[in-house]
């Protein structure tokens with residue numbers, strides 16, 4: 001099917017590659033036949049089939065992650081022309097060429113464009129980004145969520161752990177232990193949920209620990225970069241207020257830890 | 260630093276930036292502004308400080324200025340060096356403000372150390388702090404430039420610091436309130452800068 005459309009045009013790419021974790025990086029140029037409506041992944045798929053550089057040298061196929069191909073799984077994030085974003089929804093027509101592809105270096109690079117986002121998943125565990133409902137008996141229905149609250153909480157729930165906000169944040173790096181914007185916003189989501197709110201002090205305690213909320217330096221890059229338009233900085237400021245209240249409760253003592 | 264104390268240290272850092280260090284800066288620049296009225300006005304105003312008993316002044320200096328400033332400054336240097344600046348990739352106003360907050364902070368460590376050496380330490384060694392002392396210092400155009408950059412660093416750092424403080428404590432949450440806080444703090448930056456620079460150039 002691909003061969004069917006021959007536009008005679010090409011797409012030029014520069015890819016920053018590395019063969020092993022912590023290995024040497026190198027740049028390789030590729031020239032891929034252009035087809036209308038191409039995304040970055042379709043160019044990468046072509047390179048996978050024909051791993052030949054622009055100057056005709058045989059090379060290894062470029063490695064990257066992908067899954068849903070419709071910007072909901074977050075797996076395919078990479079730095080495209082300097083901006084972290086999803087390669088499945090990055091359309092070639094909208095990018096200036098040569099298109100420069102780099103891995104999101106804020107994460108450990110596994111190989112080429114493939115990164116290990118474990119630190120995000122570990123952060124979600126650390127902040128208890130779930131609603132605990134398991135018990136020894138049926139707890140019954142939880143409280144109802146007001147519709148208007150559900151509507152904005154839904155926006156927060158769109159997070160796909162893609163890591164773009166982490167790459168954009170100047171305070172997330174191997175130099176610091178900051179858990180980053182995405183897991184923080186998830187705390188706000190689960191603390192908003194009427195059943196989740198029953199454990200909100202535990203989640204606040206987690207983000208008031210080392211590497212937590214207080215590491216945010218308000219560069220506000222996260223909210224500018226998030227492909228899902230999640231109001232990350234509003235979440236962070238709201239959590240700052242919740243943490244202020246919690247701090248006083250912790251110190252002066254209160255038997256109302258969760259309401 | 261003991262485990263899980265970071266939150267409290269950070270909040271303390273944020274608070275000390277305003278109270279007392281920020282308040283002191285406003286007071287300090289205001290007092291210096293009397294120099295605009297000439298040598299006598301300045302010497303008269305600063306002479307008021309001599310009325311405070313010496314021992315009390317010393318205690319106040321340490322409690323209101325040196326200890327909080329040193330904590331804020333040294334912890335600030337640590338914070339500044341854990342950042343990986345990326346204004347070339349994200350050149351928004353906020354990201355630049357983030358970077359400038361750290362750059363001005365680091366410059367202020369150098370500036371304040373030098374400023375204390377030139378004034379407070381000379382006083383302890385017997386020199387008299389008055390209009391002439393400052394006039395001699397800024398007679399050198401290099402020193403005048405150094406002081407102006409130092410003053411502008413301090414006023415930006417405080418003004419933008421107020422913006423950060425409002426977010427750090429959860430006072431401004433909505434994008435709109437944060438935007439308005441940006442305008443208000445930049446007006447504060449402009450006013451403090453005019454006050455500070457007008458004072459230093461009136462020693463020339």
Ligand code: HEM
Nearest residue numbers: 217273276277281332335336364365367368420423424427
């Ligand atoms: C003239 C003296 C100073 C004043 C009035 C001042 C004031 C402030 C204020 C009000 C903040 C905002 C706190 C917040 O974000 O909640 C701040 C933040 C900061 N200050 Fe200072 N400061 C001074 C000196 C310094 C020095 C010498 C350094 C050393 C590098 C420094 C480094 C920082 C840093 C890195 C931040 C950002 C913290 C963050 O956003 O997480 N400051 N300062």
Ligand code: SF4
Nearest residue numbers: 159160162163165226
């Ligand atoms: S908050 Fe946005 S940018 Fe960050 S991980 Fe979630 S979807 Fe990606």
Ligand code: FES
Nearest residue numbers: 067069071074088
């Ligand atoms: S492949 Fe799922 S977001 Fe791109």
